[in-house]
Amino acid sequence: MPTNTWNRFQQHLCHCPEIGLWLDISRMNFDDEFLNRMEPAMQQAFDAMLALEQGSIANPDEGRMVGHYWLRTPTLAPTPEIQQQIESTVDLIESFSADIHSGKICAPGNKTFTKLLIIGIGGSALGPQFVADALGNSTDKMTPYFLDNTDPDGMDRVFSQIGNLSDCLVIVISKSGSTKETRNGMLEAQAAWQRAGLDFSKQAVAITGNGSQLDKLAVAEGWITRFPMWDWVGGRTSVTSAVGLLPAALQGINIRELLRGAQTCDQITRSRIATFNPASLMALMWHHATGGNGDKDMVMLPYKDRLLLFSRYLQQLIMESIGKQLDLDGNVVGQGLTVYGNKGSTDQHAYVQQLREGVHNFFVTFIEVLQDRQGSSMQVEQGVTSGDFLFGFLYGTRQALSEKGRESMTITVERIDAATIGALIALFERTVGLYASLVNINAYHQPGVEAGKKAAGTVIELQKKVQAFVQGHADLPSPEKVAEAIGVPEQVEIVYAILRRLQSH
């Protein structure tokens, strides 16, 4: 670590007053020439980003444009139709939310909807969950609940938390409209509504691609309405589309402010001067810290409870985007950037011991929020508040880590509000895009996810065969015999697992 940290801090502090954000990279130990060395690659990354924003096929494998930046600046969209679709959808979200809040669109028995059940997974849940938790308050217009898994007990728990379903609006979110976990959550919800003597379709809304299975179902069953999910918006970058905006608007969050924060951050991060652009600086730091091949993990440490879910959201945004076997030229590269973390100071009492003294395989991104709370604080010690301690723990940990040669960046924001959350989302989206260019990969497809889905389908098919076979047998044959009998001797291990599960029911 250079001894003159103040000079280095001043030299490398990037301040963006338009979004109330500072990025300090001084405690990343890159050498004086690093930024110059990377400049040609960075300029190429800016070129690729410009082409993407102009509507190039930036996701070549899937032959798709990548349009999440248009969602915040519709005038950038490559066609007037797309611009119009984006603008009219935001208008529709606002008018629909107003009608729900005023009771114009109401629940059975003229009840006003006060609860919101969001059913989705991956990019169709993580963004809405993050925004809901970061910006939610006890005064919200509607209380959000989420089904984001096919875990039966998990769903029962959510249904019991919701209690009376009659004033609960349901939003089923799936870009493809065919994701099994989401389908199962919807079927379980429909069954719960039926048990309660309620008509699910009168309380349900879909956000999905035009003509998807979910879209067709919503039309056939006469759901309240549908909102679009476009082919050119990826799931993990969909939080500023209807996917994130509809739940947020219904909850009572100011979505125009969220979009404004994202848009302003987009403007700033379009700068081709890397040192003025926090997204390019972060991408460069990811490259420096990991050798451009994921050698180190990124630990996210926001010192703010409201940002607890940010690392979960970023796990998908970053790891599904960067974690790729092949680069754009088809070379096997095995790229990735592992992300984990929860919040400080809580994590200091969990794994920070290892960060300081154990295996040195990470760098940290701290997030500091200047505003402690709405209103004033009591003193927990003479002249000192709880927020002062939160600040002290952040800077203390940062110092303790850098004394041991552990690198960190610090993002400081003025406060947590809708515009700041929009800006943070946009900042990391842009960083991912620029970094993907630096390491020459397609950030916008996810070929690896399909393998797990296909394998799960095979297991379900096998279970059906095992069930059919054992029904005809009073005494349960051995797994080997069952596997043999149904013609899959090589699958005996999974047959054993299926039998064990069936016996436990």
Ligand SMILES: O=P(O)(O)OC[C@H]1O[C@H](O)[C@H](O)[C@@H](O)[C@@H]1O
């Ligand atoms: O929105 P859906 O089509 O239901 O997809 C939900 C999720 O499914 C898969 O896991 C993809 O890898 C994710 O990127 C996506 O967000």
